[in-house]
Structures are given as C-alpha cells and as structure tokens.
Amino acid sequence: MNSSISNRADDASFDVLNPSTGQIVGHTANMGNDELNIAVESAKTAFLSWSSLADDELKERCLAITKKIEDHSEELAKLITLEQGKPLNGLGSRWEIGAAVAWAGYTSNLSIPVKVLQDNEDGKVELHRKPLGVIGSITPWNFPVLIAIWHVIPALRTGNTVVIKPSPNTPLSTIRLIEIMQEVLPPGVVNVVTGDDKEFNLGAAMSAHPDIRKIVFTGSCATGKKVMKSAADSMKRLTLELGGNDAGIVLPDVDPNAIAEGLFWGAFINNGQTCAAMKRLYVHESVYDAVCESLVEFAKKIPVGDGMNESSILGPIQNKAQFDKVSRLISEAKEQGKVLLGGEPGKGLFYPPTIISDLKNGDSLVDEEQFGPVLPIVKYSNLDEAIRLANDSPNGLGGSIWSSNIEAAKSIANRLECGSVWINKHGAIQPNAPFGGVKSSGIGVEFSDEGLIEYTDIQVIFS
Numbered sequence: 001m002n003s004s005i006s007n008r009a010d011d012a013s014f015d016v017l018n019p020s021t022g023q024i025v026g027h028t029a030n031m032g033n034d035e036l037n038i039a040v041e042s043a044k045t046a047f048l049s050w051s052s053l054a055d056d057e058l059k060e061r062c063l064a065i066t067k068k069i070e071d072h073s074e075e076l077a078k079l080i081t082l083e084q085g086k087p088l089n090g091l092g093s094r095w096e097i098g099a100a101v102a103w104a105g106y107t108s109n110l111s112i113p114v115k116v117l118q119d120n121e122d123g124k125v126e127l128h129r130k131p132l133g134v135i136g137s138i139t140p141w142n143f144p145v146l147i148a149i150w151h152v153i154p155a156l157r158t159g160n161t162v163v164i165k166p167s168p169n170t171p172l173s174t175i176r177l178i179e180i181m182q183e184v185l186p187p188g189v190v191n192v193v194t195g196d197d198k199e200f201n202l203g204a205a206m207s208a209h210p211d212i213r214k215i216v217f218t219g220s221c222a223t224g225k226k227v228m229k230s231a232a233d234s235m236k237r238l239t240l241e242l243g244g245n246d247a248g249i250v251l252p253d254v255d256p257n258a259i260a261e262g263l264f265w266g267a268f269i270n271n272g273q274t275c276a277a278m279k280r281l282y283v284h285e286s287v288y289d290a291v292c293e294s295l296v297e298f299a300k301k302i303p304v305g306d307g308m309n310e311s312s313i314l315g316p317i318q319n320k321a322q323f324d325k326v327s328r329l330i331s332e333a334k335e336q337g338k339v340l341l342g343g344e345p346g347k348g349l350f351y352p353p354t355i356i357s358d359l360k361n362g363d364s365l366v367d368e369e370q371f372g373p374v375l376p377i378v379k380y381s382n383l384d385e386a387i388r389l390a391n392d393s394p395n396g397l398g399g400s401i402w403s404s405n406i407e408a409a410k411s412i413a414n415r416l417e418c419g420s421v422w423i424n425k426h427g428a429i430q431p432n433a434p435f436g437g438v439k440s441s442g443i444g445v446e447f448s449d450e451g452l453i454e455y456t457d458i459q460v461i462f463s
Contacts, residue, residue: 013029014027014168014195016171018085019085019319020306020307020348022348025172028171028172029194029195030195031202032195032200036163036205036206039163039191039193040134040163040212041211042191043134043161043163043190043191046161046186046189047131047161050186051160051161058156058157058158058159059157061184061185062108062153062157063108064184065104065153065156065185066101066105069097069100069101069180072176073097074094076097076173076176076180077093077096077097079172079173080093080097080170083144083171083173084142084144084170084307085307085316085318086315087305087314088308088310088312089310091265097145099146103149106431106432107153107154107157107447112129112158112453112456114127114128117460124463125460125461127459128459129158129453129456129458129459130458130459132214132237132456133160133211133212134161134162134211134212135162135455136206136207136212136215136216137155137163138164138215138217139174139218141318141319142275144166144167145174151164152164154446154451154455157455160214161188161189161190161191162191163191163192163212165192165206166192168194168195168197170318175192175194178191204226204230207226207227207231208230208233210234212236213237214238214239215236215238216239218242219242219243220242220243221242221441224442228443238443238444239444239451240442241436242395242441242442243369243371243395243440243441244369244395244418244441245279245369246276246278246398246427247278247280247282247399247400248278248401248426249387249412250281250403251383251403251408251409252284254287254402255404256294259291259294260291260294260297262425262426263278263298264302265426266400266425266427267281268299268353268373271314271317271373272372272373272374272375273371274371275397276398276420277426278375278400279375279376280366280375280390281375281377281378282380282386282389284379284380284381285379288357288379292377295375296340296355304346304353305350314353314373315350316349316351319349325370326370326372326373326374327345329364329368329370330342330343330351333359333376336359336360336363336365337359337376338358339354340355341355343356352373354374354375355374355377356376356377357379359376360378361389367393383412387412390416391415397418398418398419398422398426399413399420399422400424400425401421401422401423401424402424403423409423417438418441419435420433429447431447431448433447434446434447434448
C-alpha cells in the first residue's frame with residue numbers, strides 16, 4: 001500500500017500546506033481502516049520471504065536504500081522545506097537528508113551475531129535474535145525523513161517489514177522516501193499510509209492492530225501514553241521516543257563568548273522544534289549577565305525567512321497549533337521575566353528567536369516543553385540547587401553541562417536524570433550511540449546495536 005502525492009484535491013484527500021507561505025503544496029490520500037488492513041496484510045505477506053533472507057542480503061538491500069536516498073537528496077530536501085518549513089541551508093533540510101544518509105549507512109552495516117552463552121560438556125546454549133514481523137512506524141512533523149529512517153532502516157535490517165504513517169502535516173517527503181525505497185525492495189516490504197486524523201485516527205488503529213507486532217513512535221508524551229494503552233491488548237513491543245524538556249546548566253568557569261554559538265544551536269536547532277533541544281537554561285549568577293549578552297548577540301545574526309530562500313537559516317513554526325502554543329507561553333513569560341530578544345510574532349507562522357531571562361521553575365515557559373524558538377534563562381547561585389531544578393521535571397530525555405573543566409562537568413552529568421548528557425554542546429545525537437529517555441520521555445532506545453536489537457525477539461537454543 002502506497003499513498004501518493006497529487007496536485008488535485010478530492011473527497012478522499014487532504015491538503016498539505018507550506019508553513020512559510022500558507023499555500024497548498026500538494027494533496028495526499030485520506031485513508032481509513034480498509035487501507036490500513038491492506039497495508040498490514042501486504043507487509044505480513046512480504047515478511048515470510050523477507051525474514052528468510054541471509055544477513056548479508058538484508059545488509060545489501062539496506063545499503064541500496066542508502067544509495068537511493070543519496071541520489072535523490074536534493075529532491076527530498078526541497079520537499080521537506082516546502083511542507084515542513086525548515087530552510088534548505090544551515091541545519092535545515094539538506095542537513096536532514098545528509099544525516100538520514102549517514103544513519104542509514106551506519107545502521108545498514110550493523111549486525112547481530114549469535115551469542116554463545118555456554119559451550120562445555122553439559123551442552124551448548126546459543127542466544128539468537130529473530131525478527132518480530134510487521135513494524136508500525138508513526139512519525140512526527142519535525143524531521144519527516146530523518147525520523148522515518150531511524151524507524152525503518154533498523155526494522156528492515158533485522159528482517160522485519162514496515163507500515164509507516166507520517167504526520168498529516170508533513171506526509172509528502174515521507175511518501176517520496178518510501179517510493180524511492182520501493183525501487184530496490186520487494187513488494188510489500190515497506191508500506192505507507194496517510195490520513196488527516198480528523199475522522200479516523202490511523203495511528204490509534206495501528207497501535208491496536210493485532211497483526212502489527214511492534215510500534216515505534218516519536219512524538220508527544222500524551223500521545224505516547226495513548227499508544228501504550230492501546231497496544232496492551234496485543235502485547236506489542238514498543239519503542240517510544242517522547243517529549244523532552246531538556247535542561248542545560250552553565251557553570252561559573254565558562255567563557256560566555258566561547259559557548260554562545262553552542263548554546264544557541266542547542267536550543268534553536270530546527271527552530272526549537274526538536275525533542276532533544278535545550279528547553280531550559282540554568283546559568284550561574286557570576287556569569288549570568290555575560291552569558292545572556294553573548295547569546296543574544298549571536299542570535300541577532302541568524303537570518304529568519306522562507307525556507308526556499310538560500311539565505312535563510314531558520315524558518316517558520318511548522319503549524320498553527322504549535323504557533324499558538326509558543327505564542328501563549330511567550331505571552332505568559334513576558335509577564336514573569338525580561339525579554340532580551342524577540343517576543344513578538346512575525347507574519348504568518350514566523351516567530352523570531354526569543355530569549356527571556358529572570359524566569360524560574362513554576363513559570364509555564366520553564367515547566368512546559370515549548371517546542372519552538374524561545375529559550376527561558378534561569379539564574380542560580382548554588383550548583384546543588386541547579387541540579388535539583390534541572391531534575392524537577394516529569395521528562396528526562398537529555399541534558400547538558402557547560403564548563404571549561406571537562407572532568408568536573410562529567411561528574412555533574414551523572415547526577416542529571418536523563419537518557420543523554422552532553423558536555424559543552426546539546427542534542428548532538430549520533431548513530432553509534434543509543435538514544436532514549438527516562439521518566440516520561442519514553443521507553444526503549446534507538447540507534448547503535450542497542451537500538452537494533454529492539455526490533456527482535458530472543459530465542460535461546462539448547463543443544
């Protein structure tokens with residue numbers, strides 16, 4: 001089952017909008033339960049032969065996908081920009097496709113060897129990893145191609161088949177990605193279903209579907225909890241990469257000018273629309289003013305505009321609902337703190353980088369994940385208190401320590417309640433390091449060997 005991109009609207013399709021202009025950039029199929037069942041059955045049938053391929057053959061097919069993505073990189077990048085809004089340049093859509101190629105290539109070259117647990121006079125015991133079956137992938141709108149790769153490639157590499165549902169805000173680049181994959185894959189191995197989630201929620205139907213063995217979901221904590229509940233009856237395996245409200249802690253020994261660029265991109269990558277972006281910044285009182293000043297001076301230089309403009313480095317907020325949330329949080333924060341930069345919306349869905357100081361835990365912009373181009377800065381005087389405040393959140397995806405003393409920063413990192421901690425950077429995930437959250441930020445991990453095995457069942461053979 002494959003959705004399609006069209007320039008013509010009808011009753012069975014929905015519009016996809018360009019957040020930079022508000023114009024329609026395409027239409028795609030509005031599918032229901034019948035189409036989902038066809039897609040799942042297609043994947044289930046293909047699993048019989050796909051799962052029986054030798055490990056080297058699975059590797060070669062995944063590497064062929066990697067090459068296809070690289071060959072179509074500019075086409076995919078432009079589709080992302082048109083529907084997601086991020087610029088072609090900077091850490092934008094071309095960067096996203098480059099990262100997708102890197103992740104696909106790295107993951108394709110991973111393998112899971114048989115593990116010998118015992119081999120002596122009492123017998124041999126081996127641990128084997130077997131594919132699960134049909135994997136359901138539900139992806140968000142912030143990185144529509146990269147996150148699809150994070151879900152699909154490890155599933156295929158371990159012998160599973162896939163049904164993927166992209167966000168209704170950004171389906172076009174994912175549809176094209178799957179079309180490209182299908183050029184080198186047997187029929188039914190990877191399938192895409194699309195819907196606007198208004199009258200029929202495809203994601204909910206997927207998480208409850210008895211023939212989908214595992215759901216991989218990236219998105220909000222609230223939706224992740226719903227996925228977990230609806231998956232319970234069929235005892236699905238789950239990987240849930242959910243929201244974060246990541247904290248950064250700046251120690252008093254930093255050079256404010258030296259860390260300003262890292263702080264900015266840690267918070268504002270993808271216009272702040274990143275799960276592992278830095279959402280709260282705690283700065284020691286002795287360097288507070290200097291860090292704020294350096295960060296504001298760097299942020300002032302970042303061009304914001306239509307993503308198709310080659311000079312733009314940041315684009316719009318992707319959709320109206322998210323724009324309204326960010327606007328509300330900024331409006332409330334303006335009454336509680338001091339606006340150092342930005343603070344007023346632009347035209348349409350554009351909001352300039354906004355930095356607000358003199359806030360505290362308990363203020364909505366600090367407590368809630370904003371997922372947009374605004375950073376709250378909190379002053380602290382005692383390190384233990386800063387760590388307590390950073391950990392005072394139901395989320396636990398990532399965190400960062402900023403210091404000129406790496407070893408001291410690493411000792412503080414161990415005290416943060418989150419899945420990843422970066423020193424003097426933030427959100428720098430990579431394919432050879434497992435990534436996942438603690439507390440309400442998710443279940444399971446992605447990437448590397450640890451992420452790969454989450455697409456398998458264990459079978460122990462005694463001989």
